[in-house]
Amino acid sequence: MSFAVAASSAGAEPAAGRFPPEVPDVRSDSPQQQQQRRLRRLAAVPGCDPSRANDLLLLRASEPPDRVAGGAHVMFFHGDIQNFQEEMALQPEGAQWLRWSLEQVALALGRRFPGHDVWVVRASRMYLHKFSCYRNFVASNMFGAPEHAAYSPDFGAFRHLRALLSHGMERANLPDPLPPPEGSGAIPPGFSLTLVGFSKGCVVLNQLVYELAGARADPELAPFVGRVSDIFWLDGGHPGGSETWVTDRRALAELASSGVSLHAHVTPYEVRDPMRAWVGREHRVFVETLEGLGARLTRELHFGDAPASIENHFRVILDF
Numbered sequence: 301m302s303f304a305v306a307a308s309s310a311g312a313e314p315a316a317g318r319f320p321p322e323v324p325d326v327r328s329d330s331p332q333q334q335q336q337r338r339l340r341r342l343a344a345v346p347g348c349d350p351s352r353a354n355d356l357l358l359l360r361a362s363e364p365p366d367r368v369a370g371g372a373h374v375m376f377f378h379g380d381i382q383n384f385q386e387e388m389a390l391q392p393e394g395a396q397w398l399r400w401s402l403e404q405v406a407l408a409l410g411r412r413f414p415g416h417d418v419w420v421v422r423a424s425r426m427y428l429h430k431f432s433c434y435r436n437f438v439a440s441n442m443f444g445a446p447e448h449a450a451y452s453p454d455f456g457a458f459r460h461l462r463a464l465l466s467h468g469m470e471r472a473n474l475p476d477p478l479p480p481p482e483g484s485g486a487i488p489p490g491f492s493l494t495l496v497g498f499s500k501g502c503v504v505l506n507q508l509v510y511e512l513a514g515a516r517a518d519p520e521l522a523p524f525v526g527r528v529s530d531i532f533w534l535d536g537g538h539p540g541g542s543e544t545w546v547t548d549r550r551a552l553a554e555l556a557s558s559g560v561s562l563h564a565h566v567t568p569y570e571v572r573d574p575m576r577a578w579v580g581r582e583h584r585v586f587v588e589t590l591e592g593l594g595a596r597l598t599r600e601l602h603f604g605d606a607p608a609s610i611e612n613h614f615r616v617i618l619d620f
Contacts, residue, residue: 338359338360338410339357339358339359339403339406339407340357340358340359340360340472341355341356341357341358341384342355342356342357342358342468342471342472343355345464345467345468345471346463346464346467347436347459347460347461347463347464347467348456348459348460348462348463348464348481349460352424352436352460353424353436354421354422354423354424354436354464355422356419356420356421356422356464356468357384357402357403357406357419357420357422358406358417358418358419358420358468358472359406359407359409359410359417359418359420360417360472361410361414361415361416361417361418362414362415368488368489368490369475369476369488369489369490369491370476370478370487370488370489370490370491370492371416371417371474371475371476371488371490371491371492372413372415372416372417372490372491372492372494373416373417373418373419373465373491373492373493373494374409374413374416374417374418374419374493374494374495374496375419375420375421375461375465375493375494375495375496376405376406376409376418376419376420376421376496376497376498376501377421377423377434377495377496377497377498377500377501377502377504377505378402378405378420378421378422378423378432378498378499378500378501379432379498379499379500379501379537380430380431380432380444380499380500381393381394381397381430382397382400382401382402382405382432382498383401383402383422383426383429384401384402384403384422385398385401385402385403385404387429388401391429397614399614400614400617402420402422405420405498405617406418406420408617408618409496412620413494416494417474419465419468421464421504423444423500423501424436427442427443427444431443431444431500431539432444432500432501434446434500434501434503434504436460437457437460437461437503437504437507438457438503438504438506438507440503443539444500444503444538444539445538445539445540446503446506446507446538446540446543448506448507448510448543449507449510450510450511450513450514451510451511451512451513451514451515451518452511452514453514453518456511456514456515457504457507457508457511458508458511458515458521458524458525459481459515459521461504461508462478462480462481462521462524463480463481465478465493466478466479466480466481467480476488476490476491478491478524481520481521481524482520486523487523487524487527491527492527492528492529493527493528493529494528494529494530494531494532495508495528495530495531495532496531496532496534497532497533497534497536498534498535498616498617499534499535499536499537499538499570499613500537500538502533502534502536502537502538502544503536503538505531505533505536506536506543506545506546508531509546509551509552509554509555510546510548510551512525512551512554512555512558513550513551513554516554516558525558528558528560529560529561530560530561530562530563531560531561531562531563532563532565532620533545533562533563533564533565533566534565534616534617534620535565535566535567535569535570535613535616536566536570536579536583537570537576537579541578542578542582543582544570544578544579544582544583545579545582545583545585545586546586547582547585547586547589549589552586552589552590552593552595553593555590555595556590556593556594556595557593559596560596561596561598562590562595562596562597562598563597563598563599563620564583564586564587564597564598564599564600565599565600565602565616565619565620566583566599566600566601566602566616567601567602567603567604567608567612567613567615567616568601568603568604568606568607568608568612569608569609569610569612569613570583570613571583571601572608573608587599600620602615602616602619602620603615603616603619
C-alpha cells in the first residue's frame with residue numbers, strides 16, 4: 301500500500317479530545333471498553349540482539365479454567381500507515397483509518413482467536429511515519445521492500461521472533477514464559493503459536509518461509525518452529541517489484557512438509573491490480589504449488605464482486 305500521510309513522532313501522547321467521536325478512546329473505563337483495558341503496551345522489547353527491538357502490544361486472553369502451561373499465542377504483523385491509535389489520530393489522513401489502528405486490530409484478533417494471547421508487533425521503523433519497515437526480521441530498504449535470504453544463525457527472523465516473544469512474555473510477567481533460544485529450559489508443553497501477516501507485514505512470514513529449512517535443522521530453534529500451528533497471509537503486498545509471495549519451489553516444499561496449516565486470504569486490491577500484475581501471478585504460483593505439494597492450505601478471495609478498494613483491503617482483517 302502507499303499513503304501520503306505525515307504522522308507524529310513515536311510515543312507522543314494525544315491532546316484531550318483528539319479522538320474522533322466515532323472511534324472509542326482505548327483509555328476509557330466505560331463498561332463497553334473492558335476489553336480495551338486488557339491491552340498492554342510493551343516498549344522496545346529486545347529480540348535476539350539488544351540493538352534489535354520492537355514495540356509490542358499485548359491483549360491477554362481471558363483465563364480459561366483449563367489453561368495449559370505456555371498457552372496459545374497469536375502474533376500479528378501490520379501493514380503501512382497502521383500505528384498506535386493516538387499517533388494516527390493526530391494526522392488528517394491517518395485519522396480516517398483509525399478503525400485499523402494497532403489497538404483496534406488487537407481487539408479484533410482477540411475476538412477472532414478467543415483463548416489466545418494476542419501480540420501485535422510494531423515495525424521497528426516507520427519511514428516518513430507511514431512505510432512499515434521490518435528490518436529486524438528481514439533486510440529491507442527504507443520503504444520496507446524486503447531482500448529475502450536463507451537461514452542465518454546470526455541474523456534470522458525465526459531467532460528474532462522467538463527471542464522477542466520470550467522477552468515479551470517475561471516483561472509482561474506471563475506464567476510459564478518461553479525460554480530464550482540459548483537457554484536450557486524446555487518449551488512449555490501447552491505452547492502454540494499462530495502467525496498472521498497483513499499487507500506489508502507478510503514480508504515477515506515470507507522470510508520465515510525462506511528460513512524454514514535451516515531453522516528446522518537448528519537444534520536450538522527446531523522445538524520452537526515445531527510449535528507454529530497456523531500461518532495466515534492477509535492480502536500481502538509491498539513496494540518492491542517481485543517476491544510479494546514466495547514462489548521458490550524448494551522453500552514451498554519445505555513449508556508443505558512442515559505440517560503447518562496455511563491460509564491465504566486476498567482481495568482484488570492486491571491480486572487484481574493491473575499496475576502490479578506480478579502480485580496476482582505470484583499469489584497463483586504460491587497457492588497452486590502448495591496445493592500440488594499436498595500442503596494443508598486454505599485460500600479465499602474476499603470481496604471478489606466489488607471494485608478494488610483500500611477499505612476492503614483493510615476489511616480482510618475482520619473477514620478472514
